[in-house]
Amino acid sequence: MIIQSQFRPMSGLSNEHIQTLLPFLLKKPVLKDVELQRLELNDGDFVDLAWLGKPENGRPIVVLFHGLEGSIDSHYVKTIMCSLQEQGWTALLMHFRGCSNTPNRLPRSYHSGETEDARYLLGWLNQEFPASSLAAIGVSLGGNMLLKLQAEYGGSSPLKAAVSICAPVQLSLSAKQLSQGVSRIYQWHLINRLNKKMYDKAGRIDFEALIGLNKNEIKQIKTFWQFDDRITAPLHGFKDVHDYYAKSSARQYLKAIKKPALMIHALDDPFMQRDSVPDQSELSSFIDLEICEHGGHIGFVAGSLAKPIFWLQQRVPEYISKFIDDK
Numbered sequence: 001m002i003i004q005s006q007f008r009p010m011s012g013l014s015n016e017h018i019q020t021l022l023p024f025l026l027k028k029p030v031l032k033d034v035e036l037q038r039l040e041l042n043d044g045d046f047v048d049l050a051w052l053g054k055p056e057n058g059r060p061i062v063v064l065f066h067g068l069e070g071s072i073d074s075h076y077v078k079t080i081m082c083s084l085q086e087q088g089w090t091a092l093l094m095h096f097r098g099c100s101n102t103p104n105r106l107p108r109s110y111h112s113g114e115t116e117d118a119r120y121l122l123g124w125l126n127q128e129f130p131a132s133s134l135a136a137i138g139v140s141l142g143g144n145m146l147l148k149l150q151a152e153y154g155g156s157s158p159l160k161a162a163v164s165i166c167a168p169v170q171l172s173l174s175a176k177q178l179s180q181g182v183s184r185i186y187q188w189h190l191i192n193r194l195n196k197k198m199y200d201k202a203g204r205i206d207f208e209a210l211i212g213l214n215k216n217e218i219k220q221i222k223t224f225w226q227f228d229d230r231i232t233a234p235l236h237g238f239k240d241v242h243d244y245y246a247k248s249s250a251r252q253y254l255k256a257i258k259k260p261a262l263m264i265h266a267l268d269d270p271f272m273q274r275d276s277v278p279d280q281s282e283l284s285s286f287i288d289l290e291i292c293e294h295g296g297h298i299g300f301v302a303g304s305l306a307k308p309i310f311w312l313q314q315r316v317p318e319y320i321s322k323f324i325d326d327k
Contacts, residue, residue: 172246
């Protein structure tokens with residue numbers, strides 16, 4: 001079902017870039033008593049977890065999957081995790097491989113369609129906390145991954161509910177949007193971070209022997225198309241960037257989702273084109289697609305500068321609370 005959102009941006013500050021950047025500039029909550037844990041994976045690599053609220057068997061656990069190059073330090077991670085803790089739930093962030101300030105061990109890392117690490121984590125949580133209800137939130141890249149994972153699970157998903165926020169569900173259109181106009185600034189920022197991480201990793205891994213890419217060529221990558229074609233695709237078993245985008249975009253899998261899911265999209269998101277937003281015919285009956293006229297990319301700031309309101313802090317727990325409880 002498609003829902004027209006009640007979100008209204010801060011008066012006078014509805015511009016998509018202002019909404020996107022406001023959360024970086026405003027005061028963010030401080031996460032207290034975060035507990036870190038390393039989860040070893042079957043292939044010899046690991047993901048680092050960050051717990052907010054002591055996990056107890058029987059207490060609901062809400063897992064958060066961050067966006068591209070996100071971490072426990074990301075503004076949206078802090079605000080969302082605090083809102084989950086306020087509900088009395090345990091909040092758990094899974095850092096994608098290499099995103100916790102510690103390089104992962106293997107040449108591969110993570111990408112928009114890689115669901116196996118999240119699947120392993122959810123299986124582990126079910127074993128460790130069998131009496132705890134599970135829900136999950138995915139932001140941007142993490143949102144696309146979560147939707148694809150839910151489609152793969154179908155009716156057997158261990159999650160009672162899932163929320164995706166600003167998910168680029170058609171990756172080719174997002175890559176195109178980020179190479180145009182003002183949006184190129186976001187691409188420049190993220191590609192610089194990705195390139196630096198790959199360049200540093202090339203000090204211990206021979207990427208030239210592995211995928212035909214030397215350290216100097218890494219520095220020359222300027223766009224997501226180039227990065228995904230030269231690095232993401234070959235490292236993760238895709239033929240090329242087109243194969244990667246075609247198989248990893250969640251939009252084509254939405255009909256297969258059989259558990260409650262909320263998708264939040266802003267029509268002015270500078271990371272996507274409006275054509276990226278699915279229509280009713282593409283949704284399963286379990287999906288609510290909430291469309292906001294404004295909000296930017298993971299912005300959604302209402303209220304005033306004196307009293308800002310981070311709308312996601314309200315909307316996300318409101319939705320999840322309808323489904324998550326004792327098993």
